[in-house]
Amino acid sequence: DVKVTQSSRYLVKRTGEKVFLECVQDMDHENMFWYRQDPGLGLRLIYFSYDVKMKEKGDIPEGYSVSREKKERFSLILESASTNQTSMYLCASKVGGAGNTIYFGEGSWLTVV
Amino acid sequence: TQLLEQSPQFLSIQEGENLTVYCNSSSVFSSLQWYRQEPGEGPVLLVTVVTGGEVKKLKRLTFQFGDARKDSSLHITAAQPGDTGLYLCAGAAGNQFYFGTGTSLTVIP
Numbered sequence: 200d201v202k203v204t205q206s207s208r209y210l211v212k213r214t215g216e217k218v219f220l221e222c223v224q225d226m227d228h229e230n231m232f233w234y235r236q237d238p239g240l241g242l243r244l245i246y247f248s249y250d251v252k253m254k255e256k257g258d259i260p261e262g263y264s265v266s267r268e269k270k271e272r273f274s275l276i277l278e279s280a281s282t283n284q285t286s287m288y289l290c291a292s293k294v295g296g297a298g299n300t301i302y303f304g305e306g307s308w309l310t311v312v
Numbered sequence: 313t314q315l316l317e318q319s320p321q322f323l324s325i326q327e328g329e330n331l332t333v334y335c336n337s338s339s340v341f342s343s344l345q346w347y348r349q350e351p352g353e354g355p356v357l358l359v360t361v362v363t364g365g366e367v368k369k370l371k372r373l374t375f376q377f378g379d380a381r382k383d384s385s386l387h388i389t390a391a392q393p394g395d396t397g398l399y400l401c402a403g404a405a406g407n408q409f410y411f412g413t414g415t416s417l418t419v420i421p
Contacts, residue, residue: 202411240413241400249407300360301345301402303355305354306354
């Protein structure tokens, strides 16, 4: 079974703090993704990565950065958290190439106060 | 850009009833996935359909991919309270995935 693990399930951070969300997958997948999910807005793509050290902006990259130093790990960074970044964050991965199935982690609930 | 329209957005039914959820697009997808998501959890894959016209069954759930690979449906027979959750469809086009906004299903015992 594919396993995508998000290290932090629930976080509460203060405005202006730097936040790291970590994601690890154990299936040697080339592609990894970060989404945020908000009521009424569905899933929105923040960043994705095709391979190690490669990253591409998604639909809503502002206020976020990512790091992929190892194939199995994809980190999402909020340089200076703001209240409008309170959300459910979902990491996902898939085999490289067109199509294929995307697998999600359990999600990380971030509240910025 | 939201390419996938899901309907209905909300559905509340009694245990034992049947229901169908639709996922429609004007775009062609190489494959389409259905997920179920419970509150506070990540989406869990139910099925992937790849071929136009394909039908897959998973116990009481039947998934169909449209002949033109632009739409899909999920039919649940004799719904159970354990079916309650958010159902998401996702279409694959190239290396990108496009998600519907989801159908929130509540099955009342």
